[in-house]
């Protein structure tokens with residue numbers, strides 16, 4: 001019994017619980033959404049540490065002017081691998097993985113619509129990452145062309161090594177897995193909801209995953225096709241992106257950013273979802289303006305498809321194109337601002353409990369607003385012309401993607417860890433982790449705004465000793481070391497709490513959505529009984545039958 005692998009149940013005997021199936025094969029062969037979700041989370045933690053190590057090496061090289069800690073070739077490989085890793089092997093798969101774990105639980109289902117497809121997605125992601133990192137061990141080394149691999153730099157004859165080929169192949173594989181995840185999520189949300197769980201009642205996290213999944217389905221194929229063309233160019237002598245032979249280098253940029261801009265929303269919308277779950281629970285109030293949060297997500301998703309060329313203002317697309325892409329980009333600030341207002345209004349007058357998830361949630365709002373504001377600034381063409389490819393851009397996207405997505409990820413880990421494992425993370429270590437992260441993060445990236453405006457280019461191996469450049473870069477590097485320390489505290493907290501953490505019980509935060517209606521961790525079949533769903537907060541309705549969220553649901 002204990003070595004059985006939970007495949008499709010076809011016998012009437014009770015299913016073995018996850019605890020009985022801890023052998024390696026049970027994990028490798030699993031199609032259980034919770035086991036697959038946990039595997040995503042473990043692998044992304046490993047990549048987070050790798051990507052962080054790469055970032056540290058970059059920052060040590062930049063600590064003072066004229067440094068030669070790394071070789072220029074190594075430097076190029078490191079910033080390329082750092083960016084690629086953080087985006088495609090940390091933030092994106094973390095959010096997909098936490099989605100895969102939570103979706104069925106939140107809508108009262110037993111599993112995803114297509115459990116085997118779910119496993120396929122995970123393994124494509126897993127081997128895609130291995131393919132990418134294998135490049136470090138080849139003679140030519142890792143890719144060194146930046147995370148967007150612009151042509152003609154990434155093409156023959158400018159790139160004689162095979163790094164970009166590993167890059168394209170690894171991302172191609174994991175990208176196909178992401179499209180499959182998108183399809184799986186959409187079908188699950190549309191067809192597997194428990195009775196009463198209408199689309200107007202699903203948790204906001206589920207709404208965000210829904211819109212994100214549609215984006216995955218629409219935009220990953222663009223880059224998949226572009227990878228195929230790039231591989232045809234480099235391996236079979238085609239010339240899609242090489243101008244010297246009639247191809248177009250700018251075409252690559254259109255393909256890349258046609259995918260790449262929606263991709264940044266793929267990285268942030270599920271993060272918005274996490275925040276929209278955490279803020280109400282820790283403010284002890286229902287979310288303010290559920291419909292607005294959901295509808296503004298749909299608006300952001302649609303708008304995000306039509307703004308890609310704001311990454312290409314410096315190309316010289318002409319005034320009409322520049323004016324359109326500038327305006328369209330600024331429009332996105334409206335639905336985004338709506339969300340910020342919703343979160344602040346939810347906190348307003350609430351009984352706020354600043355436990356670690358809420359600390360990260362609150363810092364998320366502040367830092368994401370900073371990243372959003374610099375985003376509106378560089379949506380203005382003349383401003384972008386001044387700061388493009390400078391450290392101002394590096395500061396901007398780290399505020400959005402680290403201060404935003406990664407802070408939300410931390411909020412989510414502290415919030416759901418008890419559900420995943422049955423144990424609480426330590427609050428003391430959590431607070432240390434939080435403060436080290438906030439201080440380290442702002443110290444690393446705030447000064448980069450100034451460095452950028454003063455003209456320091458990004459992707460630069462070293463720099464001249466200009467006034468203030470050395471001291472600001474040193475400050476940034478010290479911040480990065482503090483971030484390294486915070487990551488150690490985080491991992492330590494996970495390891496210690498897995499063994500000795502306080503037992504969590506079913507619902508330690510007194511939350512209201514269905515994942516908290518079952519044991520921690522949930523049994524293989526998720527629920528013994530799914531509570532009735534008569535509103536957006538089923539567990540509130542259950543505990544307060546005389547004052548349900550939707551007055552019609554009152555049981556007399």
Ligand code: HEM
Nearest residue numbers: 055058079080083086087146147401402406458459460480
């Ligand atoms: C999960 C968090 C992070 C994400 C998602 C992220 C993402 C990125 C991306 C996409 C790039 C661009 C690479 C390229 O232009 O090819 C980049 C560059 C960089 N990141 Fe990060 N990063 C994260 C964390 C960090 C941390 C913790 C540090 C500092 C310790 C850091 C420092 C840098 C530096 C120095 C660069 C090089 C900029 C350049 O191109 O010149 N990043 N990061």
Ligand SMILES: [Cu+2]
Nearest residue numbers: 261308310311
């Ligand atoms: Cu963009």
